[in-house]
Each structure stands twice: as structure tokens, then as C-alpha cells.
Amino acid sequence: MYNQAMVNPFAAFVYDIKRIPSIAFQNQRNGEDVKLLLRQHPITNIRWALPIALLAFLPFAAQTWGNTFLATLQLPTIVETFTTIEIILLTSTYYLVLIYIGISGLLRWFFNVLLLTNLRVIDLTYRPPFHWQITQAQLEEVQDVSFTQGGILGIIFNYGTIYLQTAGTSQNIMLSKVPQPSRVNELIVGLLP
Amino acid sequence: MNTNLFELINPANAIHLLTIVATLISLVVASFLGWVNVRKIRLLNQVLKTPIAIFLFGSAILYLIACVGTLVLGFNLWISPLLLLLRN
Numbered sequence: 126m127y128n129q130a131m132v133n134p135f136a137a138f139v140y141d142i143k144r145i146p147s148i149a150f151q152n153q154r155n156g157e158d159v160k161l162l163l164r165q166h167p168i169t170n171i172r173w174a175l176p177i178a179l180l181a182f183l184p185f186a187a188q189t190w191g192n193t194f195l196a197t198l199q200l201p202t203i204v205e206t207f208t209t210i211e212i213i214l215l216t217s218t219y220y221l222v223l224i225y226i227g228i229s230g231l232l233r234w235f236f237n238v239l240l241l242t243n244l245r246v247i248d249l250t251y252r253p254p255f256h257w258q259i260t261q262a263q264l265e266e267v268q269d270v271s272f273t274q275g276g277i278l279g280i281i282f283n284y285g286t287i288y289l290q291t292a293g294t295s296q297n298i299m300l301s302k303v304p305q306p307s308r309v310n311e312l313i314v315g316l317l318p
Numbered sequence: 319m320n321t322n323l324f325e326l327i328n329p330a331n332a333i334h335l336l337t338i339v340a341t342l343i344s345l346v347v348a349s350f351l352g353w354v355n356v357r358k359i360r361l362l363n364q365v366l367k368t369p370i371a372i373f374l375f376g377s378a379i380l381y382l383i384a385c386v387g388t389l390v391l392g393f394n395l396w397i398s399p400l401l402l403l404l405r406n
Binding site: 134148149150151206207210211214215217218221222224225228229232235236238249251253254255257259 | 331333334337338341344345348351352354355358359361362364365366367368369370374377378381384385388391392395
């Protein structure tokens with residue numbers, strides 16, 4: 126594990142013949158090498174990171190303008206009912222909830238991975254807090270590879286959805302918001318037997 | 319505690335009480351989810367082996383400790399006096 130040149134652990138698109146053997150996963154077979162690792166484009170993290178960044182300033186804003194706001198509503202006594210220790214506890218709870226949302230968003234992105242080895246395709250999906258799933262298909266079972274790219278953000282940041290259609294009873298594999306979908310499509314087609 | 323019904327119905331006190339209950343419920347839920355996070359991260363680190371596995375696991379442990387610590391603090395601040403009052 127990571128004994129060779131280290132791959133950036135937060136990379137969303139890893140295709141490097143020299144560095145890629147350093148990636149490892151559970152139940153990896155002898156002689157099985159990872160050829161491609163994909164995650165969603167890092168910009169997709171903005172949907173949880175931006176609200177959290179804004180909400181993190183809310184207690185400071187409340188401290189600055191809260192009393193004025195409450196005075197206009199004629200409810201100044203509400204704040205006065207809380208002691209200092211209670212306000213510290215409420216603020217801590219607020220930040221713990223924000224941190225949980227942040228950790229969940231990060232883990233959801235980090236463990237939502239598509240791995241392509243010389244033998245199979247493995248799709249690891251994690252939906253916090255409870256659901257996780259591993260789907261895999263042998264490379265021989267992959268019948269068709271396609272991608273779609275749309276939306277203004279998809280065009281600006283060059284991300285799209287990759288579909289791997291498999292034969293038989295194997296579940297089809299899909300990863301959305303993958304960076305450089307056309308290049309990924311070409312690489313996957315090139316790696317198929 | 320010499321709180322009578324009129325004091326409880328007072329909007330300021332009612333909001334205070336609701337905030338305390340909401341905070342305690344949030345802390346219990348956060349602690350439970352923190353514990354679930356620790357278990358899940360341990361499992362997922364075994365599936366996908368990354369060099370930051372230890373940091374992810376460490377941050378999950380720290381989060382759980384923070385949640386449980388705040389819950390204990392909240393319990394000591396709000397519930398313990400209530401229990402003492404009920405005993406006496």
C-alpha cells in the first residue's frame with residue numbers, strides 16, 4: 126500500500142502507469158493492478174462546503190446584529206434567559222452539527238470511487254450515514270461504455286457521467302460528475318479486452 | 319424550582335425550554351451518528367486502502383469524543399439538577 130510513488134489521496138482522476146500500482150483495495154487478487162481511479166469532480170463538493178462556510182459565520186453575525194434584530198421584534202428577553210455556559214453549549218452543538226454535515230459530505234465524495242483494474246471494474250458507493258455498496262463486473266462483461274455531459278457547470282468544469290453497461294445479471298455501473306468524461310471514456314474503452 | 323405555569327407559558331421561557339430540548343436531542347443524535355461514522359470509516363478504510371485512513375479514523379474518533387463530551391456537559395447542566403430536584 127502506497128510503497129511506491131504516492132498518489133494524491135484526494136485526486137479525482139488518477140491514470141498514471143508509474144504511480145497507480147500504489148493504490149490498493151480489499152480482496153485485490155494477485156497480479157491485479159489498478160489502472161484507473163475516478164471520483165466525482167472536486168467542484169461538486171461546493172454544494173455542501175459553501176453552505177457550511179456561510180453558516181459557520183452565523184453565530185458571529187448573531188452576536189453582532191442579533192440584539193438589534195431581537196430588539197426590532199421586541200423579543201430581547203429571550204437571549205437574557207440563557208446563561209453564558211448555555212450559550213457556549215448551544216454554539217458548540219451548532220458547530221458539531223455543521224462539522225457532521227462537512228464530514229459526511231467529504232466522506233461521501235472520498236468513498237464514492239470507481240476503480241478499473243486489469244481484471245474488473247469496481248464501484249464503491251457510500252451514502253452517509255448508513256448505506257454503502259460495492260458493485261463489480263469482470264472486464265469481459267462490460268459491453269458498452271458511454272458518457273453524457275451537460276449543464277452549465279458540467280461544461281465549465283468539464284465533468285460528466287460515465288455509464289458502463291454490463292452483460293447478464295451484473296448490475297450496470299455509473300459514476301456521475303466524473304472529470305474529463307470523454308478522456309475517461311477513451312481510457313476505459315482502451316483498457317477493455 | 320419555583321417555576322409556575324405562567325412562567326413556563328411566558329414566550330421567553332418556552333423558547334428557552336424548547337431550545338434546551340432541541341439541543342439535547344441534537345447532541346444525542348450527533349453522538350449516535352458520530353459512533354456510526356467511526357464504524358463506517360473503519361470498514362471503508364479496509365475496503366479502500368489510502369494513506370489518510372488513520373487521519374479519517376482519528377477525526378471520526380475526535381468528533382465522537384466532542385459530541386459525547388458536549389452531551390455530558392449538557393446533561394450535567396440541564397438534566398442533573400432536574401433529577402436532583404425530583405429526588406428531593
